[in-house]
Amino acid sequence: xxxxxxxxxxxxxxxxxxxxxxxxxxxxxxxxxxxxxxxxxxxxxxxxxxxxxxxxxxxxxxxxxxxxxxxxxxxxxxxxxxxxxxxxxxxxxxxxxxxxxxxxxxxxxxxx
Amino acid sequence: xxxxxxxxxxxxxxxxxxxxxxxxxxxxxxxxxxxxxxxxxxxxxxxxxxxxxxxxxxxxxxxxxxxxxxxxxxxxxxxxxxxxxxxxxxxxxxxxxxxxxxxxxxxxxxxxxxxxxxxxxxxxxxxxxxxxxxxxxxxxxxxxxxxxxxxxxxxxxxxxxxxxxxxxxxxxxxxxxxxxxxxxxxxxxxxxxxxxxxxxxxxxxxxxxxxxxxxxxxxxxxxxxxxxxxxxxxxxxxxxxxxxxxxxxxxxxxxxxxxxxxxxxxxxxxxxxx
Numbered sequence: 001x002x003x004x005x006x007x008x009x010x011x012x013x014x015x016x017x018x019x020x021x022x023x024x025x026x027x028x029x030x031x032x033x034x035x036x037x038x039x040x041x042x043x044x045x046x047x048x049x050x051x052x053x054x055x056x057x058x059x060x061x062x063x064x065x066x067x068x069x070x071x072x073x074x075x076x077x078x079x080x081x082x083x084x085x086x087x088x089x090x091x092x093x094x095x096x097x098x099x100x101x102x103x104x105x106x107x108x109x110x111x112x
Numbered sequence: 113x114x115x116x117x118x119x120x121x122x123x124x125x126x127x128x129x130x131x132x133x134x135x136x137x138x139x140x141x142x143x144x145x146x147x148x149x150x151x152x153x154x155x156x157x158x159x160x161x162x163x164x165x166x167x168x169x170x171x172x173x174x175x176x177x178x179x180x181x182x183x184x185x186x187x188x189x190x191x192x193x194x195x196x197x198x199x200x201x202x203x204x205x206x207x208x209x210x211x212x213x214x215x216x217x218x219x220x221x222x223x224x225x226x227x228x229x230x231x232x233x234x235x236x237x238x239x240x241x242x243x244x245x246x247x248x249x250x251x252x253x254x255x256x257x258x259x260x261x262x263x264x265x266x267x268x269x270x271x272x273x274x275x276x277x278x279x280x281x282x283x284x285x286x287x288x289x290x291x292x293x294x295x296x297x298x299x300x301x302x303x304x305x306x307x308x309x310x311x312x313x314x315x316x317x318x319x320x321x322x323x324x325x326x327x328x329x330x331x332x333x334x335x336x337x338x339x340x341x342x343x344x345x346x347x348x349x350x351x352x353x354x355x356x357x358x359x360x361x362x363x364x365x366x367x368x369x370x371x372x373x374x375x376x377x378x379x380x381x382x383x384x385x386x
Contacts, residue, residue, distance in 0.1 A: 001384070001385060001386055002300065002381065002382050002383060002384055002385065003380065003381050003382070003383045003385055004299075004300050004381035004382065005300075006385055007381070016299065016300035016301055017300075017301050017302075018297075018300040018301060018302055018303050018304060018307065019300065021263075021264050021303050021307075022303060022307045022311070024264060025264050025267055025268060025303075025311055026311065028264075028268060029268065029271050029311065032268065032271065032272065033271070033275065
């Protein structure tokens with residue numbers, strides 16, 4: 001923010017138009033460069049939130065997924081406030097135990 | 113395939129958006145390079161809406177065009193129009209707009225290859241847009257100069273063009289920022305130079321200030337660089353030509369063009385506070 005922007009804000013004026021122009025350009029170029037249409041981006045946002053919320057409880061209202069561009073590189077930026085983590089689903093431990101039990105006999109058999 | 117003449121350069125001058133100054137830059141840069149002793153050819157690749165002949169004041173001397181050269185109806189040197197006051201500069205005029213129906217990127221490469229055999233630098237004046245005309249012209253160039261103005265539409269279109277040039281492996285790609293108004297920039301009512309270079313991520317080859325003399329010179333068909341004009345735009349074009357030749361010429365600072373108290377306050381107001 002420049003000194004002029006600050007003074008404009010104090011006086012309740014609109015920001016100088018160059019600042020607005022830059023912000024609008026950055027937004028529109030992020031989309032131009034990624035070639036993603038808004039519907040696709042919205043669908044991706046929903047799916048990302050869905051996957052993340054399987055592991056942690058997130059604040060969906062506060063969550064934000066957007067495209068940002070700097071130096072001709074576009075990045076997908078997700079800002080997802082975590083309320084608390086969820087306990088890991090139990091089936092993974094079970095699968096590991098079974099595998100460990102099975103491996104030994106098979107291995108010895110092939111050796112013989 | 114054209115034989116690449118070592119040392120000869122082909123530079124595309126493009127913008128995406130129309131009316132930002134491609135043809136004016138091509139004409140002035142062509143003359144300025146020629147005055148520095150470079151054998152320079154300017155090729156009007158805008159077959160639909162050709163104007164380079166008019167800006168150079170050569171419109172009455174065209175006999176043959178790129179079309180007759182390609183179809184074998186004349187030799188290249190018969191079609192080239194030499195500038196009387198600056199014999200190092202020659203124009204290869206655009207053909208009939210109907211050429212667009214059959215012209216292919218290979219045809220453009222053939223033409224540019226022929227020009228590179230007898231010139232040090234070939235400037236290709238690209239049509240606006242990103243369709244076939246642009247693709248044909250871009251296919252024949254090794255380097256590019258993207259020209260834009262500090263306006264949202266021009267910068268956005270320049271960005272599209274830069275993306276396309278990057279995928280074609282054209283480099284270096286350099287930027288010319290045209291029609292800069294220092295007073296509006298100081299008031300932050302025009303995108304700053306840094307804003308544009310940050311967004312487009314290209315090295316800046318030159319800044320051209322808004323200058324009424326450009327209109328006067330196009331009226332006459334005498335590019336500003338031809339008659340040693342000292343107007344701001346003429347200086348900018350001459351500096352661009354020197355940088356194209358590898359000379360290290362400092363860029364002007366638009367904030368320092370203006371003097372006095374108001375300019376000082378303007379500079380103070382641009383201070384970044386957070």
